[in-house]
Every structure is written in C-alpha cells, then in structure tokens.
Amino acid sequence: MTPILSARNLTLRYPGGTAPALDAVDLDVAPGESVAIMGASGSGKTTLLHCLAGILRPTGGSVTFASGAGLVHVESLDDDGRARLRREELGFVFQQGLLLDELSALENVAVARMLAGVPRAQAEAEAARWLAHLGLAGLEQRRLGELSGGQAQRVAIARAQVGGARLLFADEPTGALDSATSAEVLDLLLDAVREGRTLVVVTHDPDVAARCARTVVLRDGRVVSDTAREHAADRASVTGGAR
Numbered sequence: 001m002t003p004i005l006s007a008r009n010l011t012l013r014y015p016g017g018t019a020p021a022l023d024a025v026d027l028d029v030a031p032g033e034s035v036a037i038m039g040a041s042g043s044g045k046t047t048l049l050h051c052l053a054g055i056l057r058p059t060g061g062s063v064t065f066a067s068g069a070g071l072v073h074v075e076s077l078d079d080d081g082r083a084r085l086r087r088e089e090l091g092f093v094f095q096q097g098l099l100l101d102e103l104s105a106l107e108n109v110a111v112a113r114m115l116a117g118v119p120r121a122q123a124e125a126e127a128a129r130w131l132a133h134l135g136l137a138g139l140e141q142r143r144l145g146e147l148s149g150g151q152a153q154r155v156a157i158a159r160a161q162v163g164g165a166r167l168l169f170a171d172e173p174t175g176a177l178d179s180a181t182s183a184e185v186l187d188l189l190l191d192a193v194r195e196g197r198t199l200v201v202v203t204h205d206p207d208v209a210a211r212c213a214r215t216v217v218l219r220d221g222r223v224v225s226d227t228a229r230e231h232a233a234d235r236a237s238v239t240g241g242a243r
C-alpha cells in the first residue's frame, strides 16, 4: 500500500547545533496506522514530528505526503505552502499552544474552519457536531480556560479533525493528564484511527505506545527500533468506551 507519509534520509541540524537533531531518518507510515514515537529526552522526537508535519523544514532529505490531490513533497514547499498544507490536510493535538483560553470551546474548533475560508455559521455547526461526537455537548460555550485538562484535549482533538484531516500528529497529548484521563484521551485518538485516520504520536508514556500499532524509538536523532504490534486493534479496545 502506498504510504500516506514517507521520510527519506531526513536530517535536521539546528543553527549552532553540534550534532544533528535528526540524522538520516527513513520512515514510512501506512494509511490507518497508529505510530508512537518514543525515545529519551533530547533524542529528536519533537523535531521529527515537526519535520514530518511541515512545521520545520529539514536541512536534508525528503518528506512525501499522499494528499487527496496527489503526492506532496513537503520539504520543497515554502513557508506559505507548508502553512496551507498544515491548515488544510493535517490535524494537530499538542499539549498546549494551539488553543486559546479566552475563546469558547466552540470558537476554538470553529476558527480552524474559518481560517480555511468556511463561513462562521457553517464552521460553528461543524464544530458543534465534533464537540458532541467527542462528548462535550453542553460545554460548547465554556471558555477553554474553564475546562479541565481532559476536556481541553477533547477540544484539541475536535479541532484536529473538523477540517477532515486524514493524518493527525500528536505531541505528548496525555503529558499533563492523570492516568484515567490519559486513557480516555487516547481512546478518542484511537477512535479517530478506527474511523480511518492515521496517527503519529510523540510520547514518553509506555501505556500510550502499547496501544499504538507500531512504536518507533529514536536515539540521538536516529531510528534505533521500529516494532509493529500484533492485534493492536484488540488493544485499542481494552479501555474502549471509557469516555
């Protein structure tokens, strides 16, 4: 099957850095896969995610994304092209940074559609549907700062999917949550995979990685292991329905 995402010889050297943060990484991600990226602090996990998602431009190598409209060579896009790709084709769930505390849950999700040119009324209707799908019906008008950490991550997951992104990137999505809430948030991300999306998740949490179909481990910017798990779908349902 054609990978949805393919990195070849991916290298990133930060200005002034002595060693490369990413060193000749090769990685293929199949459509519908859930891939956990693990490794010690400083091993290059976030740098890899940012290069795969077009947030950072690598200093060497290539990243190819199979969009609905054909193959996109992410590393050769300029800043505007990568911003458009992120806005229109990719979904992001980060621990913090993408959501605005002073906006309501509904506005935080709807704004992602409005940035893509969708009129406000339609954007809000789509946002409300996603918030309800993620168990937040009745909380649409709450400001983000008035939601719990787990509820805020549900808003982030709604925002990541509202535009129809087929590929989701998450960076420590459960890092600030207790273990029960982490399991619920992971359930929702794995629901997205069951619904046909692809997930690449950076995590320190072995429980998160254990429920993904595959774990890639980095050390000093290199892939040192890449392990597929059998029966990942069964594992995904272990705490399924806990929300």
Ligand SMILES: Nc1ncnc2c1ncn2[C@@H]1O[C@H](COP(=O)(O)OP(=O)(O)OP(=O)(O)O)[C@@H](O)[C@H]1O
Binding pocket: 014, 015, 017, 021, 039, 040, 041, 042, 043, 044, 045, 046, 047, 048
């Ligand atoms: N903006 C930057 N400028 C210079 N060096 C950086 C920058 N960001 C990260 N690095 C360095 O690149 C290497 C990889 O960092 P990265 O954040 O990708 O690691 P990580 O595995 O995600 O770490 P953590 O688990 O602590 O978040 C580290 O040595 C880090 O110090």
